[in-house]
Amino acid sequence: MPVTLRDVAREAGVSVRTVSNVVSGSVHVAPATRAQVEASLQKLGYRPNLVARNLRRGRTGLVALAFPELDVPYFAELARAIVGVTRQHGITVVIEQTDGRADYERELLEGGARSALFDGLILSPLALGVGEVADLAGGLPVVLLGEREAHHRLDHVAIDNVAAARVATAHLAEQGRRRIAAIGYQHPETNQTAHLRARGYEEALTAAGLPLDPELRIFTGYYHRDLGARAMRTLLDLPEPPDAVFCFNDLLALGAMREALSSGVRIPRDLAVVGFDDIEDGRYSTPTLTTISPDKKHIAHVAVQMLIARVAGDPSKPREHIAAFELAVRESTAGRHRRRSG
Amino acid sequence: MPVTLRDVAREAGVSVRTVSNVVSGSVHVAPATRAQVEASLQKLGYRPNLVARNLRRGRTGLVALAFPELDVPYFAELARAIVGVTRQHGITVVIEQTDGRADYERELLEGGARSALFDGLILSPLALGVGEVADLAGGLPVVLLGEREAHHRLDHVAIDNVAAARVATAHLAEQGRRRIAAIGYQHPETNQTAHLRARGYEEALTAAGLPLDPELRIFTGYYHRDLGARAMRTLLDLPEPPDAVFCFNDLLALGAMREALSSGVRIPRDLAVVGFDDIEDGRYSTPTLTTISPDKKHIAHVAVQMLIARVAGDPSKPREHIAAFELAVRESTAGRHRRRSG
DNA sequence: CTGAAAGCGCTAACAT
DNA sequence: ATGTTAGCGCTTTCAG
Numbered sequence: 001m002p003v004t005l006r007d008v009a010r011e012a013g014v015s016v017r018t019v020s021n022v023v024s025g026s027v028h029v030a031p032a033t034r035a036q037v038e039a040s041l042q043k044l045g046y047r048p049n050l051v052a053r054n055l056r057r058g059r060t061g062l063v064a065l066a067f068p069e070l071d072v073p074y075f076a077e078l079a080r081a082i083v084g085v086t087r088q089h090g091i092t093v094v095i096e097q098t099d100g101r102a103d104y105e106r107e108l109l110e111g112g113a114r115s116a117l118f119d120g121l122i123l124s125p126l127a128l129g130v131g132e133v134a135d136l137a138g139g140l141p142v143v144l145l146g147e148r149e150a151h152h153r154l155d156h157v158a159i160d161n162v163a164a165a166r167v168a169t170a171h172l173a174e175q176g177r178r179r180i181a182a183i184g185y186q187h188p189e190t191n192q193t194a195h196l197r198a199r200g201y202e203e204a205l206t207a208a209g210l211p212l213d214p215e216l217r218i219f220t221g222y223y224h225r226d227l228g229a230r231a232m233r234t235l236l237d238l239p240e241p242p243d244a245v246f247c248f249n250d251l252l253a254l255g256a257m258r259e260a261l262s263s264g265v266r267i268p269r270d271l272a273v274v275g276f277d278d279i280e281d282g283r284y285s286t287p288t289l290t291t292i293s294p295d296k297k298h299i300a301h302v303a304v305q306m307l308i309a310r311v312a313g314d315p316s317k318p319r320e321h322i323a324a325f326e327l328a329v330r331e332s333t334a335g336r337h338r339r340r341s342g
Numbered sequence: 343m344p345v346t347l348r349d350v351a352r353e354a355g356v357s358v359r360t361v362s363n364v365v366s367g368s369v370h371v372a373p374a375t376r377a378q379v380e381a382s383l384q385k386l387g388y389r390p391n392l393v394a395r396n397l398r399r400g401r402t403g404l405v406a407l408a409f410p411e412l413d414v415p416y417f418a419e420l421a422r423a424i425v426g427v428t429r430q431h432g433i434t435v436v437i438e439q440t441d442g443r444a445d446y447e448r449e450l451l452e453g454g455a456r457s458a459l460f461d462g463l464i465l466s467p468l469a470l471g472v473g474e475v476a477d478l479a480g481g482l483p484v485v486l487l488g489e490r491e492a493h494h495r496l497d498h499v500a501i502d503n504v505a506a507a508r509v510a511t512a513h514l515a516e517q518g519r520r521r522i523a524a525i526g527y528q529h530p531e532t533n534q535t536a537h538l539r540a541r542g543y544e545e546a547l548t549a550a551g552l553p554l555d556p557e558l559r560i561f562t563g564y565y566h567r568d569l570g571a572r573a574m575r576t577l578l579d580l581p582e583p584p585d586a587v588f589c590f591n592d593l594l595a596l597g598a599m600r601e602a603l604s605s606g607v608r609i610p611r612d613l614a615v616v617g618f619d620d621i622e623d624g625r626y627s628t629p630t631l632t633t634i635s636p637d638k639k640h641i642a643h644v645a646v647q648m649l650i651a652r653v654a655g656d657p658s659k660p661r662e663h664i665a666a667f668e669l670a671v672r673e674s675t676a677g678r679h680r681r682r683s684g
Numbered sequence: 685c686t687g688a689a690a691g692c693g694c695t696a697a698c699a700t
Numbered sequence: 701a702t703g704t705t706a707g708c709g710c711t712t713t714c715a716g
Contacts, residue, residue: 056696117404284597397694
């Protein structure tokens with residue numbers, strides 16, 4: 001049987017009000033009374049019932065974090081960072097997985113069955129368009145994660161995808177590569193992020209005076225290693241294969257490298273590869289992967305800050321926060337295998 | 343302003359009791375009344391307040407899942423599986439990260455600040471010993487994850503680590519390897535899992551008639567790629583380096599392979615490598631990684647089942663479920679690089 | 685089958 | 701500074 005405030009009050013010979021005050025520490029309590037109450041608290045082993053407290057306060061103290069897939073390293077790393085930040089704020093995070101399905105994303109926003117349980121939501125949308133997310137959110141505080149076109153209706157934090165893709169592609173061009181392929185194209189309605197990265201890629205090509213060859217654009221349904229490998233296969237089977245490839249995320253790049261290496265292609269000599277996300281794997285792959293590295297800690301920090309402000313009732317207009325990124329140059333474009341070549 | 347049962351009752355011209363019955367669907371309601379109520383429900387857009395419901399029911403409907411680190415692929419993959427299973431059961435999962443810290447693990451078990459919020463806990467303990475976990479759990483339903491010595495005080499699901507390590511090591515011996523190293527030793531008080539794997543490793547060595555060379559046992563503080571790389575460095579610098587290595591998890595193996603390859607060591611020709619966990623990375627690394635593959639889906643399924651039963655009040659004595667595993671043989675021990683050698 | 689009403693444990697007016 | 705008390709929204713006995 002759990003110990004309630006009443007039990008403690010009786011034991012200490014005071015009112016529930018006083019015990020509540022001691023527990024919450026908000027109001028002044030006479031030192032003598034406080035000591036008395038604390039003794040009883042201790043003695044009975046009181047634990048506040050958070051559900052009751054939340055009901056009373058009209059908040060749950062829970063925040064949801066929703067990613068398409070929890071085991072995609074980029075999301076896992078971001079989740080870790082976010083959970084770390086929220087802990088410092090005394091907030092508990094419920095982690096949800098949308099599987100990139102529109103119905104799951106919708107349910108989260110609409111406060112369906114389970115979602116009525118949290119005060120706010122940090123969402124990395126995949127299936128739903130910007131507009132629909134904003135429409136469905138209604139009064140629920142929402143912070144959008146991930147790189148998407150600005151929309152000005154919801155808070156969101158992201159990096160400049162077009163710029164990042166441009167930097168990645170330009171890096172390849174600077175290495176003297178002439179046939180630079182891209183893996184990860186998607187249809188614009190499906191995936192905004194892919195669209196932005198594609199734009200950056202094409203802009204950089206043009207800026208470098210390189211032709212835009214549609215043959216070098218590979219569309220993939222999702223961003224996992226297997227499709228990266230398949231895409232590379234397609235590229236290698238081309239009459240004139242590319243001498244570089246920009247993959248729209250690291251997983252695609254890792255899969256692509258795997259396939260290329262299996263086929264005897266040397267990286268970076270025959271083929272240079274750049275990824276996107278800077279996941280841990282790419283730092284230990286052979287060769288290590290050059291990639292766009294978004295500042296994940298910063299993203300986590302800002303997203304949580306924004307959400308907390310909204311939950312607290314901040315009425316200011318939606319903000320768009322552009323987080324920093326950098327190009328992490330590693331062996332897949334520039335370095336050599338350490339001992340092997342030395 | 344949220345719509346409450348009372349609002350709906352007034353609108354429908356019935357009592358709250360009836361509306362509640364319609365919503366929960368537990369009791370029979372006259373068809374006419376039901377239709378009437380449902381119309382009002384719809385019209386007002388009623389959403390049950392889960393916090394209130396939970397207060398009344400004395401449950402939260404939340405279950406916590408705690409891993410040392412969310413971005414360790416093995417945990418991320420398991421988390422995904424568990425979240426998937428719970429969704430089918432209408433349970434919401436709070437994911438916590440312990441950082442392998444004793445104080446965090448303790449707080450979860452004791453129902454500290456935030457933890458009073460959930461009905462049960464699936465925990466993959468790292469810092470705390472078996473006994474202490476059981477002591478602290480008190481009345482909280484807990485299912486332990488991860489491979490540890492049997493203790494019979496709490497439910498737990500794991501694979502047979504000793505056997506798995508034996509299989510992994512034996513596989514190496516069967517390939518004709520004579521100097522088989524092991525990376526991932528830890529002091530028994532610190533980490534039971536490491537201890538079990540070490541035992542399996544040593545048993546297999548003995549069974550194969552191979553000597554136990556302490557020089558070939560590398561201790562590592564944690565199980566990430568960086569320490570795997572460092573351990574391999576140590577092994578390569580030995581007067582007589584090993585011709586095979588069993589790493590206590592895939593991350594260590596990936597780091598070790600990376601270091602070996604950088605040093606010009608050929609895998610598997612000069613050095614065979616086996617990992618443990620079967621994370622996605624190992625299927626696309628170069629070379630692909632031979633590893634112990636636990637049945638994660640099954641583990642997730644059983645763990646959730648056990649917890650649900652406990653939360654529902656199942657009083658039967660603690661069960662230990664041994665999940666299946668298999669050895670996934672890949673290039674790092676047996677295969678060759680496809681095109682390169684062919 | 686449905687209405688009235690009593691709390692679940694807590695917080696916060698409202699008193700004193 | 702502290703006691704008294706009215707709910708937060710819901711489920712569920714108790715009647716009828």
